[in-house]
Every structure is written in structure tokens, then in C-alpha cells.
Amino acid sequence: MQSRAHLWFIGPAMALMFIVLLIPILIAVGLSLTDYSLGNQGAEFVGLENYERIFTRSTYEKMFVATFRYVFVVVPLTVGLGLGAALLIHSLGRFGDLYKTIYFLPVMAALIAMAIVWEFAFHPTIGIINSTLEKGCGTFLEAWPWYAKGCERTFPLWLNDRDYAIWTVSFIGVWQGFGFNMVLYLAGLTSIPPQLYDAAEMDGATRGWDRFRLVTWPLLGPTTVFVVTISFIRSFQVFDMVEAFYPQGGGPSKSVFVMMFAIYEKGIQQNLMGIGAAITVVFLAFVMVLTVIQRWLVERRTHYV
Amino acid sequence: AEDKIVVEFGYPYSHLFDVTYEAILPKFYAAHPNIEIKMRATYESYEDGTNTILREAVAGNLPDVTMQGLNRQAILVEKGIARSLEPFIAAEADFAKDGYHKAMLDLGTFGDEVYGLPFSISLPVGYYNMEVMAKAGYDATNLPATWEDVVQACVKLREAGVDNPMFWGWNITGNWFLQALMWSQDKPTVEGNDFQLDSDEGLVALETMQNIFTGCEMQNLEWKSALASFSAGDLGMMYWSTSAVGAVERAMGDFTLVTNEYPGITAEGPMGLPAGGNSALLTSTSDDPEQLAAAWAWLKFITSGEGAADVARTTGYMPPNQAANEIILADFYAENPAKATAVRQLPLLREWQAYPGDNGLAATQVIYDGLEGIVTGEYEDMAELQEELSEEVQDLLD
Amino acid sequence: MSEARAQSFRFNTGAATTHAILIVGALIVLLPFYTMISLSLKAPHEIMQQTGGFIGAQEAFRDDYCVKLGNAAENCMVNPIIYNYSTAFEKAPLVRYLLNGLIVTVSIFVIQVLVALPCAYALAKLRFWGREAVFALVLFCLLIPVHAIALPLYIMLAKAGLTNTYAALIIPWTISVFGIFLMRQFFMTVPDDLIDAARMDGMTEFAIIWRVMLPTAIPALMAFGIFSVVAHWNDYFWPRIVITGNRDLFTPPLGLREFKGDADGDNFGPMMATACIIVTPLIVCFLLAQRRFIEGITLSGMK
């Protein structure tokens, strides 16, 4: 029906996609089979050696662990909080703008600056977090063994404690990311026809939850598909924050050694482009499988029209 | 003005060095009116500097002169990006008189040819908060001289109610502090392609570290946190590069700061210490002799004489060159005793070694991870760690 | 509108609870910003020791930089706020950087919209052979991390002689698969009849995109715009890679690095001042943009 219009529409996008994304990634795939290092004249073909390393060295095991911990904490929380905030804000007439702006602030702030701020906040002794916690010492909170231990000795190092680092970083990831999902959900909420809420009300959906289940959630389907997909990808691609906190090494005992950081460390910091590229390929394969699964689970249910 | 020769120049840490160049430039222009120095975007760190140069090498737009971390010179030399300075040195009438200390010149010498001239030099020193130290009965005269002393001091401080007595900068880039412990026993960390951690000295170094960490119950702080803790007066002792003196002085609270010699493994003190800092490399791709001459003129100016003296005046670093330290800056060190400690240690100056080969940086990282394991308590048996690290690193270096 | 109405049935305690939750959330969210602003107001020693409350004592302190240039110490006493902010503007030519940021982000966004919207429309509403394949490709590209392709891309740009130009900052971002995906999801919610009506009204497919799809998807476009602008305004990684020569091409976040000293001590005051300054235009833009969210186009012309 539409003649050949679609060629014009997808053409530029496809062309750019090839030039800017696909050709470089193909180059990367090629490099992953070599031991190329930037500045060298040539490179040797090493077959799958780089891949073998990824799956045999313990460092890389830590890489997978860190990545998965981060993703599976951050994705549910950013999506959940994003949706929650959007719903609450949407239900408010006034002041909505204010909250919206506040919650979006972390998205807008330059991460390297915020990383420094968080480092101050999480400073083990004089940081605001621990000094606030210390104020609670001697109160009923001490009944909590963890708290008592903190009072007795010190509260956790947070960012530099290998038991806490990944969770602390995840917390900051949530802090930084949920505002963005909130905006997407707000956009999604505006495209829900208001008559449907009327219908739901007449049908007896009295509780907010019922209206949510009956109208909001299903109609946010396309938005949710998008938000979840993007959150997944973004948290798999978490990097800036890790680099800002742990420019060297990927956190205490490599507990925050996420995949993107590994790619960066190998490919850019250490100039081992071969391995870096190999991690990239593994990364892509990984995220792709997850995305396919996730889409298979979600997308099926959201096509109405 | 049109036929001015433009020399492109890149350097790291603008916050630290901008002021240095701002001080140097007028003097340089006065001496070389026909040269214009074009400052490139600064490097964010030494690592960034090296990566940038490597990228620019591939892209073919290298600067004429670049400042690189002392331990990063090797890689650029290996990859043929840095140019040998020998032809220029040969052309100079009395190069050594300009004050280049042999040891310093060695830092930039590879295979008998000089590639880099050091610009700013730092050495590890001890920082002490004298008010805190006083709680355990220390004063300027009896500060710890060995790591044993340090651990004892920690115990005393802790008894005196100091929760967090000490920080030891194991995490400084390039395994600087490991090399410090190795050089302290006069043992290089690498010889040729051989990693030397599997020596007895290696084990001593690791065990010393472990003693320090466990004896002081040291927290695994990031350097910013450590600096903050020290500035806030939490810490009694901090072992770190002398280059941070300026930052500490600026940030510290109301207490007396004293810097003192880096402790040794034995009472004699360290037998050598690795030099930190950066040096100037000629990376010009030009074949034009005039251009090269101009680049050399700038390179020489900043690493010697009056230009070099400004390094000490404006930063916590030492100038690369003996003359500057001994003559030009005598008064300066009298006024700034905290900066003088490193100068006193100058005779100990040794190379900050890079691990050879493409995997050099990966090796650095492996060692870094290993050291961190000591701090976090992941490794308890140092002999085992020694074996593990040696094997893995050696594997990378071969 | 409907939700707002539903509001009136709820007891006021409902609204109060909502506010309570949102306020608690807001406090947590704001904590670092409080710190950030506070740091940008304080003297270096107050920052490092974390003393001085929110704005610090505002006592004059000695500016080392000035001293090092050979000035007498008493001439170099500065007030923290003035020092931090003036340094931010002088040391880093922040005005220039902001302008660069503006040029770059606006160009990127405009091109992204021009490229992504038609593609999103085709993927959402046109039926053609290979559509699923194209969409799969888009999804795949979404997965590609920029860090992984940075070096190949850098070399490609270098070979084209484009490093250290605005083009280098813009070209890699002209294609936003994110945008394509986002807009496609929203276009899917636009009723087909509306597009059919436009076709009957004589709109070309091209006109439909700009005259029908775009206005009805304004909230999504806003979201996309905010995302794109924020991402590229704050991007630190890429400009750092391609702008190695000329500081005049720096984007605002690169201004932050003027104050980095790493292990030798960062200059936090001006750094935080810079951070505050570069986030301000974004906040202003967001406030302006979110008005459009509110009057979001609900698809009400339909039966």
C-alpha cells in the first residue's frame, strides 16, 4: 500500500546504523581473534585464545558475578520505582512538576561530579551516611546486631568494602536511573485514553490497585516493554560509575568488575584490544540472549491493536 | 607572527601543572620569540595520557612533545612512538652541566639511548599529623623509621583511642608502593623480562605489606577518602607520594603536618625508592629540522634550569634536575620543609619500572589485584600469593 | 484529567500519603545535590574535612595558584564562593564549553529526530517486507556498547580527518537506535484510523510523520529529547576520546577535568561549582519541556 516510502524512511537510519555501529562492531569481532594492541604495526591471529581466557580465568568469573548482581538489583528497582514515582506524580495535580524535576535531577547531573559527591557521602568515617548512622548509636537501633557491630567498630566502608561495594554501586545506579524510567512512564501514562478510567470506575474498580491492574498496567504494556528492555541494556552497559569510583581494578576484590568495565580495562586501558573485543562479543551474545528471552516473555502480551 | 613555529604540547593534570606552565611560558617566550607553544587538551591522568598518545599515533596526529608518566615511557619507546633524543643531546655543547643528574637521566634511558627527560619527580614519603602522633608519645624526633615501628605506632595510637591510625598508599598507580618495598631492599621488580617477586625480597615485601595492613588494621580506603581522613585529622600517619603535599596543605585542618623519610624494612632505611612523576618525550612526526629543533628547545627548557625550578615552586614535585634543587631552590626548601623530605631522599632515586611487552599493563593490574587481596584479607598466606602472582605475571610477560 | 478527578473521591489522607512518600523519596534523591551545592560553596579544607555545614564559614583562604604565580600571600586571600565559581568560569572557559555543549547536543538531537522518526514510523505502522528483520537489527544495535566500538570508530573518524572537530562529536550519535525503539513503541499506540484519515487528507507518508505522528507522540518525543540532550550534554567518555587537540572544542563535562589532580589532590570546590553550572541549563530545559508532558495529547479524537 505504502509504495516504497518505507525505503526512504528506514534508509538513512540503516545506512548510519551500518556505518556507525555495525562496521565498528564487525571490526571488533575481527579483532577478537587477534592479539592486536594499539600502536603495534600488525597483529597475529590467535584464534579463540582470547575467548578461552575469558571463560577460564577467575577474574572473568568475578566479572559475570558482578554484572549479574548489578543487573538483577538495578533493573527491577529502577523499573519499579520509576513506575511508582510516575503513578504517584501522575495522580497529583499540583506539585507534580516539582517532584518530577527532583526525581529527574540524578539523570541530568554529570556522573563524574556525582561520583565524587557520593564518595564524600559514603566516606567511612566523616561521610554523611556513616556519621548519621553513628548518631543512632546508643539508641534502640543497637538491638540490631549489624548496627551494634557498626557502633562498636566502624560502619561499613560501603564503596571500598568488598561485601558492600556492588550493592552500594547498585544503589547509586538505582538512584541515578529510576528518574529516567519515571519520565518514560509519565509519557506512557499520557497516552492512556481517560475514558478507560471512567469505564473502570463504573465497572467497580474502586481501589487504585484495581484500576492499575485493569487499565494502567496493560495499557502501559508497550512502555514497559521499552523500559524493561532499555533498563536491561543500560544496566548491562553500566560503566561510567564504575570507572568514576574505581578507575583502577573494578572495585574491592574486583567485586564491581562489570563487563563494560572489563571491556574498557582490557581494550582501552591496557591496550589489549583482542581480549577487549572478545569480551565485547561475549557481552553481546549474552545480552542478546537475555533480550530475546525477555521480549519473548513480555512482548507477546502487549500487542492489542 | 606568521612564521612562528608552532610546537604542539600535551601534558596531564591541568589542575596541578597549568600553573607551572603559566609560570614557565613567559620565560620561554622571552628566550625563544619565534616559537609558539600550543597546548593540547590535558590528559586526565597518566593512563589517559598514554592511551591518548597511542590513539593519536594510529590516527597520525601526535603532538610534538608530550608529558608521560615515568613508568609509561617504556611502552611508547617500544612501539616506536617516542623519538630518541640522542641526536639533540649530541648537538648540545655541555648537556650534563645543565644539571641532569645521572640517576634522573637514567629514568628516561632505554637501551643506552635517552628518550625522555624527566620533568617532575616525586618520591614516597611519610605524612604525620603531629597532634595525633603526640597521643602515642611521638614527636618530630622519634617518628617511625621502619615498618616495624610503624606497626608499633599503630598499636599505641589505637590504644590511645585513635580508631584509624594509618594509611599506606598501596593503590597508587603502577604498583608504585610494591616497587618501593622492593627497591628498599635494592631489588628491582623486573629485570629484563623476569618478574622478581619470586625472590626472597619479594616475599619480604609482601609480608611487610601484610604486617602493615593487619598490624594497623588499615581500612581499604580510596585515595580521596584517605586524603579526606588525613585532612580531617582522623589519621595519624599516611604514606603517600610527596606530590600530594600541596593538596594536603590546602585541605588539612588545624594540626601540624610533618613529612618524614619513608620508613625502611631495616633500621638503615630504604636502599632505594622508585621515582614518580612525569617526563617529556619527543613524539613529533615531523621531518622538518626546524620544527624538531623548536620542539627540542621547549623540551629542554622545561626540564632544565629556570623552567624546571618552577616545578618545585608550583607543585609538590621535585624538579628533575639537581642544579635546580641544590642552587636555585635552596631558600624555597627552607621555607617549605614538607617538600624538602623528598629532596633529602633524592640519592635513593630509582626507576619506576614498567613491565615489558604488550601485556605490561595487564601485569600491573594483576599485581594490583593481588595487593588488594592482602588489604581486604582475601589472601592470608603470602608465600602462596607470591607464587600465584609470580606465575601469572611471568606468564603475561613472556 | 481522569486521574485528577478520581483524586477527588479519595480521602485527603490519600493525597497526604502520596506526598509523604514522594517527599521522603525526594529527600534521598536530593541528598547528593545538597552535598554538591554545599561543596561548591566551601573552602578546600572545609570540603576535605567535611565541616562547615552547608555553606561553610565563608572565611577567606589562600589561593595557592595565585601564590605560586609569585604573588604575595596577602593578595591572594579569596572568598570560597567567589573563588569556586570564578575559577570555574576562568580556569575552564566554561562559557565556551557551554556553547559547545549547546551546539553539539542540539545538532545531535535534531539529526537524531530526522533520522529516527521516519524509521520508527515505518517500523510501527507500515507493513513491508523485511520489517521484522530491520526491527531485529535495531534491537541488536541497541545492545552495542559505545565503549566497545569507540576505538574502531575513532580510527574511522581519524582516517577521515575528522578528529578534533564538531563533526567527530556529532556524527557517531546521529543514529539513535534508542530513539527508533522508543518512538516505535509510542507510535504503536496511535490508532491506525488516525493515520488512515491523514492519508485520505492527502498527506504523504512523510507528512504523516511530522504532522500527525509527531504531535501525537509529543510526550514520547520529549522523553527522547530529554534523554538525548542529557546523555550528550553530560557525555564524558566520547569527547575525551575524540577531542585530544583543541580545548576550544571541549564540552561542559570536560571542564570538570581541569580540576582533576587524582592522587595529587583534586580541586573540589571549583569542580563542584562547574558541576552545578553545567546541570543548570538541563534543569531549565527540563522544566520547560515538562509542561508539554502535562498537556499530553490523549487520543481523544477517536470513538
Added chain:
Amino acid sequence: MARIQLDQIEKRFGDTPVLKGVSLDIQDGEFVTLVGPSGCGKSTLLRILSGLEAADSGRVVIDDRDVTGVRPADRNLAMVFQSYALYPHLTVAENMMTPLRMRDLTPVQRMPVVGPLIARGPHRDMRKQASDVAETLKITALMDRKPGQLSGGQRQRVALGRAMVRKPLAFLMDEPLSNLDAALRVHMRAELSELHRRLKATFVYVTHDQAEALTMSDRMAVMMHGDILQVGAPDEIYLDPNTLEVARFIGSPAINTLPAEAQGDGLLHVLGVSKPAPMTTTRQPVTVGVRPEHLVLKEAGRFSGTVRHRENLGADVFLHLEMAGLQQPLVLRATPQDAARIALGDNAAFDFDPADMLVFDAQGGRLRATTPAREVA
């Protein structure tokens, strides 16, 4: 089963007053139809009654309880929306079952997978109810489709079905049959009447279809520009409208209006013809309304006009007659047989019984006859 009282309801959108103090008292179990021109505020009134829209002033009382502040769901009303408002993600069956699920199931029983398992009985009942209604609506075959796959009329029936599955106090229906074909509409009319009889629920019904309004309702309320002009039994509204506006609005084709002169002596001059009109009035210009079916073709008719247009509706033919002195043509209903004898352009003579005249004064108010008019001639 509820008595609904609307009391002085006012509503404005921005500056535009939409309802100007509407009062209406609907008896328990009554079927009341709201008719009125497009945009007069019918939907708005329904929405206020349902609670979906808040009135600016006035009260809504259901069963003697002021529900002004009560939320729509708690008023126990069912509504058919003019715009259908179907849930796009649910199938027809699910759409229809929604009100039952929401009202009759506990939250646990509503849970996606578990619900149907632990509460088989209720779920089976609900499905039964929905499919019964679907049968009535003739959409059984569509139960598994999504609204997007339905035709306009099918959607409307689903919307209707969603209301019909319930047993609410009252049904509010906003043009529920507008997209159905005539046959189906007649069928649905009967079904709705049956529903009304069976449940004895109150109905408030908005329609544009006069046949619906006239045949189904106990009472009709004629709304115009935000006011209710007349409420009464359909017959009464049709035969005895209070104002010219109402007379004009009810009846299709619309009533014919003729300028006339009341003589004050019980006679009326209409287009030069005298008609008895026993009403207490002084000499004044009036308007006479005569419905098309009351104009009868008659050889001896005292009026005549030229046939300009004929509308053939199968059962009847409407002739449009042009007459001197009248701007608008008169419309006359003839049987197809009679009409067949008259060609376009012919002159047709006709007359009407004075008893069928509706007389209005210059302001459009009705002037009622004191005794039934009877023609002398």
C-alpha cells in the same frame, strides 16, 4: 431499583455553561430518555449522575441519599459510554466479565492464574452470565476477539454487554444503539425493554433516535442548551409539547410551522384560511404547528402547494410542498399509493384538522385550546 433526583445541577467548561441548573426526578424503576440536540449536555448530565464528572453546583440524590461526594463505583450504576471505552487489551468476553470480576470477586479470586482455580464456581457463573448476554447481543462468535478486531457495531454491542451483565441500581446508556442496523436495533430495543422489565432497574437513556425514545421510555426529558424544557410521557411530548422548540425537535420529519394570526375570537387566520381555535388569547401573531402526518391530501383541501421534492421511505412518502408566503416547504406524509399519483411539480391540495394544530405565541410558548377545536365546515 432506585429513585434518582437531580437537583439544580450546573456545570461549565471554562467559560461555557453546559448545564444551567438541571433538575430531574426519576422514579424507581422508571425508564427515562434524555433527548436533545447534539451538544446540549446530555452526556455531561449522565456523567455527573454517574459521578464521573463533578457538578459545579447542585446535588445528585439516589434513593434519598445525597451521593454528590460518593465515588462512581460506589453508586452502583452501570453505564454504556458513547465512545464505547472498551479495554483494548481484553477480549470481548473479558471486557464483559470485568464488572462482575470487579464487584463480585475478592482480590484473591481475581488473581490471574490462581483465581480461576480457587474460585471455579464464581468464575463459571461469570462466564455463563457473559455468554448469556452475548447471545442476546448476537456476539457469541466474537467472544475471543479483541476490540481492535471488531466492526463499529460489534464494539458498541460489547459496550452494551458490559453494562448488561450487571444488576445495578440503574443503567445509564449513552446512545447505546447508534451504530447498529435497523433490524438489530429493533431487536435490542426489545431486549432492553425486557431487561428493564426483568430487573426493574431504573434506566436513564440518551438517544437521538426518536423511535427509541418514543417507544421505550416511560418518560422523556427534552434537553436544550443545558436546560430541560419538558419532561413527560412520550405521547404527551409528541402531542402536547410545551414550546415550539420541543415541538420542532420531536417528530421526524419535523413539525411544519405556519405563520398565523390569532383573532381573539376563537378563530385563527392561517395563510388566508380561517380555522377555529378556541383559545383565550388576544389578537396576536402566532405560529401554528402541524405534523406531516396530519396534513392530508384532499381534492377539496383549502391549501395547496407545489411538490418540489419527494422522499420515499418505503412505507411512506414525504412530499415537500412549496407554498406562497412560506419560506420553508411544508412536509406532508402520504401513502406510497397516494404519492404515486402526484408528480414533482404538480399542485397538491391538502388540509388539516384544526384539532391537530399546535399553536404557539411569538415567544414560542404554547397556547392551549380551551375546548377541542372542531371545524364547522
Added chain:
Amino acid sequence: MARIQLDQIEKRFGDTPVLKGVSLDIQDGEFVTLVGPSGCGKSTLLRILSGLEAADSGRVVIDDRDVTGVRPADRNLAMVFQSYALYPHLTVAENMMTPLRMRDLTPVQRMPVVGPLIARGPHRDMRKQASDVAETLKITALMDRKPGQLSGGQRQRVALGRAMVRKPLAFLMDEPLSNLDAALRVHMRAELSELHRRLKATFVYVTHDQAEALTMSDRMAVMMHGDILQVGAPDEIYLDPNTLEVARFIGSPAINTLPAEAQGDGLLHVLGVSKPAPMTTTRQPVTVGVRPEHLVLKEAGRFSGTVRHRENLGADVFLHLEMAGLQQPLVLRATPQDAARIALGDNAAFDFDPADMLVFDAQGGRLRATTPAREVA
């Protein structure tokens, strides 16, 4: 002004065949109405004709040009959508001006701010055109509103207006008047007829309103389950339907059907009464259809039934008569006067003229009389 030919159009949605080879030839300037039960495929057919939907097979020919592959915009047709499909972000005026802007302005002239400045003339003309149409539609006061602020009927008029501003080859209208009140509908009927006369454009018009179909159209096409059953002048369809289905569908209330027995001798036994039916047929069971207006109350009528229900439409009253041997009540149209004499539950005698009988065989096919039937009695 276009001749439109639909040739063997087939369409299925998934497994459901929706159009089963529909052919229709529409003359230049003709007004053709599509009627048929809800869901029979009318909208789909219009969409195929407009090019918005692709047929699975078959051709669409406009003015002898096969347009099967031509894009909708290039077919120069105007369409009114059943779902209105107004641009939610544009005002009423802008909605109506859109087709003009798109077709008559250059891209430069269409530019937001500059456009109206550099092309004042065209813009003024367009606004004039739009406001003329708005006047016809009585929505002048709403020109600056957005669709969300309109009532259902107002939206529908805007949708209509958007088509009416143009002068296309043909108008396709999908129930354009369904949400309008009777008075307005009559008005719009006249306006559309006027438009048709003025532009001499072809009209393809979908409606459920029989009055519309019968009065406006040159020809009617009756569609059922994806097929066109009969095409012809309204009169012809009403009076002379080809099948029982058509007869049942056209006419409201629907035609009465009585079981009968053809004797093969020109007589027909209907409920025990013999009626002459001069048709060439053998002895067989047939169905007789008689329209409600052809049943006449008559003291001497040979049929009689009990009045179970009366529908008062003002102008007429429909009596529903229950008769022994019939499942469905018969519907009889009476004048209000006649009806007033008969109470619910009374027995009413009636009869009908055999000439008014429509006879169908067991398959629903029409059995035509060879000579007009004439009653002997």
C-alpha cells in the same frame, strides 16, 4: 465525478473471510448507499475502495483506471471515518483545513508561521471554505476547540466537515450521521444531498439508518456476510426484494413473515386463509412477507390476533399481535386514532391485500407473481 468499479473483491482477516468476492459498479455522480447488518464488511469495503486496506484479490477501478496499487492520497477521495479519527492535537478549524492545506498548498506555504504570511490569499480562502462548511454543520462556535472538548455529535460533524471541504472525485462516508439528533440528521441529509447535487461527485455511503438510505440514495446495495445480495433503487429494494433476507433487513419494523402453502393453482394458504397468488410454482411450503403498513385493521378482516404490545411513535402506533400458529408476533401499523380504540389484550381483526404479499420459497428466494394478484372476495 468518477465511475467506481469494484471487481471480485475478496478479503479475509486471518481465517475469517470478510468479503467474499464483492463486485459493484458505481456510476459517475451516483449516490450509492451500502446497508447491511453490523459486521457484514461495509467498512472494510470502503477501506479497500479508498486504498487504505489491500484486498486479498480483486480490482478497484476508478474512471477506468486500475487503482489497486495507487496510494490513498492519490485516489482523490474523501472519507468520513466511523470512528471520526480527528487529529487530537489540532483545533476543529485546523482539522477541517488539513485536507485543503495538504492538497492545495506548497510545502513552503504550509510552514507553520511563515506560511500564512507569504500565502495570505490561499490561507484566507481555506479559512473561508472551512467556515462555510462549519456553518452548514452548525459548529461555527466550536472552531477553536480541540476534539477532546467536543460532544460525540460535534466530533462527528467535524469529521464530516473534514471531508466536505474538499472537492474529491468521490466521497466515502461511514455512518456519518449516526450520532446526530433527528433534526440535525434531517438537516444534514438535505445538506449532503445538496452537496451531491452541487459537486456532482460520486457518493458511497454506509448507513444503518433506513431513512437515510432510502431517501438519499440513487441506488442501495444490501450487503450480508461479505456479499452484496441486491443492488437497486431504494423503492425497488423495499418493494421488490430478491430474497427473504433482504426483505427482512429493509424496512423498520421488519416485514412480517407468515408460513404458507403454495397450492400450485395460483392460490396460497396463509394461516387457514386462501389468497390468490398467481405464480408459476408447484405445491410447496412458502413464506409470505407482509410489511406492517400493509396490514390494515378491518372489522371484517379475515385474520385476527391479540394485541400484546403497542409502540407509539407519535405519528404511528405499531401494534404487536399474537396469533395462534405464529411464534413471532405480527406487527401492524395503525394511526394513533385507530390504535386508541384498541386496548392491550383486545382482539384485533385485520387483513391485507394480496398484491402486497411478498412470497419466498423455502430457501428464501423470491417467487414473483406472473400477474398482479387481485383478491376475488
